[in-house]
Amino acid sequence: MKVLVAGSGIIGVSSAYYLAKAGYDVTVIDREDGAAMGTSHANAGQLSYAMSSPWAAPGVPYKAIRWMFSKYAPLIVNPRLSFITIKFIISILRNCTTNRYITNKSRMMRVSSFSKKTVAEFINENDFDFELRNNGVLQIFRTNKQLAECKKDIAIYEKYGVKYEVLDAEGCVKAEPGLRHVKNKIKGGLRLIEDQSANCFMFVNKLVEKCKTLGVNFEYGVEINKINTIDGNVSSIETSNGEYMADNYVVALGCDSSSVLKPLGVLLPIYPVKGYSITLPVKEDLDAPQGSLVDETYKVAITRLGDKVRVAGIAELTGYDKSLSNKGEEITTFVINNIFPKATKETTDNEFWAGLRPMTPDGTPIIGKTQYRNLFLNTGHGTLGWTMGLGSGKLISLIISGDNTQVDLDGLGIERYQ
Ligand SMILES: Cc1cc2nc3c(=O)[nH]c(=O)nc-3n(C[C@H](O)[C@H](O)[C@H](O)COP(=O)(O)OP(=O)(O)OC[C@H]3O[C@@H](n4cnc5c(N)ncnc54)[C@H](O)[C@@H]3O)c2cc1C
Numbered sequence: 001m002k003v004l005v006a007g008s009g010i011i012g013v014s015s016a017y018y019l020a021k022a023g024y025d026v027t028v029i030d031r032e033d034g035a036a037m038g039t040s041h042a043n044a045g046q047l048s049y050a051m052s053s054p055w056a057a058p059g060v061p062y063k064a065i066r067w068m069f070s071k072y073a074p075l076i077v078n079p080r081l082s083f084i085t086i087k088f089i090i091s092i093l094r095n096c097t098t099n100r101y102i103t104n105k106s107r108m109m110r111v112s113s114f115s116k117k118t119v120a121e122f123i124n125e126n127d128f129d130f131e132l133r134n135n136g137v138l139q140i141f142r143t144n145k146q147l148a149e150c151k152k153d154i155a156i157y158e159k160y161g162v163k164y165e166v167l168d169a170e171g172c173v174k175a176e177p178g179l180r181h182v183k184n185k186i187k188g189g190l191r192l193i194e195d196q197s198a199n200c201f202m203f204v205n206k207l208v209e210k211c212k213t214l215g216v217n218f219e220y221g222v223e224i225n226k227i228n229t230i231d232g233n234v235s236s237i238e239t240s241n242g243e244y245m246a247d248n249y250v251v252a253l254g255c256d257s258s259s260v261l262k263p264l265g266v267l268l269p270i271y272p273v274k275g276y277s278i279t280l281p282v283k284e285d286l287d288a289p290q291g292s293l294v295d296e297t298y299k300v301a302i303t304r305l306g307d308k309v310r311v312a313g314i315a316e317l318t319g320y321d322k323s324l325s326n327k328g329e330e331i332t333t334f335v336i337n338n339i340f341p342k343a344t345k346e347t348t349d350n351e352f353w354a355g356l357r358p359m360t361p362d363g364t365p366i367i368g369k370t371q372y373r374n375l376f377l378n379t380g381h382g383t384l385g386w387t388m389g390l391g392s393g394k395l396i397s398l399i400i401s402g403d404n405t406q407v408d409l410d411g412l413g414i415e416r417y418q
Contacts, residue, residue: 001025003400004237004246006224006260008032009040010385011378012252013204013211014393019250020214022397028216029237029244031223036204039254039385042277042353044301044312046137046292047119047196048387050162052112053153054104054363055315055383056095072331074299078318085317088271091361100362107364107411109160112384114407115391116194122390126210130203131306135291137195138167138175140186140339142297147188154190163193178287178340185339197292197303200386224253224260227375234375248374248400254358255320257379266370269417270380272320272356276328277312279305279351280336280344287342300335309344311336315357324354357382367395368413376400377414 001024005016008030016026032038067073078085095104123132141147150166157164165171172189173180208218223240227249237244251257255272282288282304292303300313311332316325329352336344359382360366366380378396381388398405 001248002027002246003248003250004029004244005250005252006237007038007252007254008035008204008208008218008220009038009252009254010036010200010204010389011254011381011392012250013207014389015250015252015378015396016216016393017207017211017214018394018397019400020211020216022401024400026211026216027219027244027246029219029222029224029239031221031240033220034205035208035218036201039355039357040200040204041355042279042310042312042351043200043355043386044277044292045197045199045303045305045310046301046387047116047198048137048192048384049112049116050157050160050164050192050195051137051294052105052108052384052387054095054101054108055359056092056104056361056363057101058096058098060096061093072298072334074314076314076316076318076327078316082319084271085319088317088359088361091269095362103411104362104364105156107362108384110407111365111367111388111391111395111412113160114395115388118391118394119196128206128210130198130206132196132198133291133304134196135175136191136193137197138172138291138293139190140172140179140293140295141188141190142185142295144187146296150190157192165191165193167191176289176291176293178289178343181287181341182339195292197305199305227260227264229264229372232371233373248376250376250378250396250400252378254379254385255356257358257377264372266372266375266377266414267417268366268377268380268414269361270358271361273359273382274314274316274318274322274354274356275312276314276324276332277310277353277355278329278332278336279308279310279353281347282307282309282343283345284342288340289343295335295339298331298335300332302336302340309336309340320356322354322356324352328352328354358385359383364412365392366412366414367392368399368409370414
């Protein structure tokens with residue numbers, strides 16, 4: 001049986017891997033000239049299974065207004081608001097109630113917990129280096145208010161049996177010795193002990209090689225133009241490289257999933273939330289992060305990847321524009337110099353990058369069937385595609401095979417919007 005996977009980011013390649021393992025004849029197509037050239041290219045590298053929370057949460061609307069007036073704001077809204085941006089903001093606001101937050105969080109935790117299990121299985125079965133670090137993820141609080149507020153999250157972690165520790169400034173320095181230079185700026189931290197960090201781009205490219213050994217065919221430079229349907233089935237996909245036909249089709253096109261599927265009446269509420277990263281060479285090992293952190297004040301993630309440090313964050317609402325802005329570079333550079341002042345070397349090539357997070361208003365990805373019998377969705381992973389990637393790939397393979405998914409699928413599919 002043939003499956004065509006559209007998209008070779010972390011989600012498409014993970015789907016291809018598990019489908020090939022299940023015995024399908026898989027082809028992956030992508031318009032780029034290699035794998036992980038879209039949003040999976042230079043993300044923050046956090047495998048935040050425990051920290052999987054929707055952005056839309058009670059209190060966020062007030063915080064958002066405050067952020068818009070701060071110098072190094074984690075949220076930037078283009079003042080020329082387009083229709084799609086307004087629609088997205090409204091749908092985010094609707095999800096900021098306590099009830100919706102709890103529902104959305106529990107759906108996301110279901111996918112992330114499954115992914116955590118899948119990553120562990122994968123590591124047992126495969127021996128390849130992708131700069132994985134098992135140091136947990138440390139949230140750094142610069143104010144007593146942030147420290148007090150983390151109690152709400154702790155109640156949720158207790159409920160889900162997540163291993164965590166609350167640290168004072170001394171404890172933060174013990175976990176991350178590079179923070180010793182700024183101990184006076186830190187009020188405390190929350191460490192999610194079992195979260196991890198690793199290089200997504202490296203992983204996807206190594207997984208492509210693994211997939212090839214299982215017979216997966218990758219075709220690059222192939223732009224999808226149109227999807228044809230007959231009698232409730234997809235019949236073919238028209239591309240810049242001709243027509244592709246398969247028995248089943250998986251759409252893993254990140255932010256572009258919505259525009260490609262709209263003509264078919266499959267309406268996905270995915271909005272491209274732009275983020276930035278810079279990647280800098282480490283100067284001195286013990287002055288640099290050993291694992292991954294989030295500076296809660298600026299909502300910026302700082303991750304050690306091999307002999308480099310990746311600094312990533314910012315949510316910019318500006319539609320599909322992927323251009324690099326001075327503001328993005330200014331904020332990420334400020335945060336790394338402020339919290340790890342001796343970590344990185346000066347360089348003329350700081351690998352500054354921007355990517356579009358495929359965000360759904362409820363933070364949950366869209367995984368499952370559509371109204372077309374042989375068309376499946378694996379998209380909308382927003383801020384957590386790397387975390388949820390392997391689990392989502394395995395999940396879509398189990399759904400297509402009709403096997404027991406081991407995960408309650410309720411609320412994960414497109415039907416929740418209908
Ligand atoms: C700054 C930043 C930091 C992040 N940090 C983290 C993190 O720490 N942890 C985490 O879990 N997640 C993180 N994320 C989110 C994560 O990177 C994404 O959720 C994930 O990469 C999405 O993967 P994807 O495969 O769905 O999309 P993509 O990687 O974008 O892949 C989609 C593919 O589809 C292809 N495509 C699109 N349209 C077409 C078409 N018409 N024809 C052919 N091909 C097409 C594209 O070329 C692309 O290769 C971060 C994101 C950003 C921007």
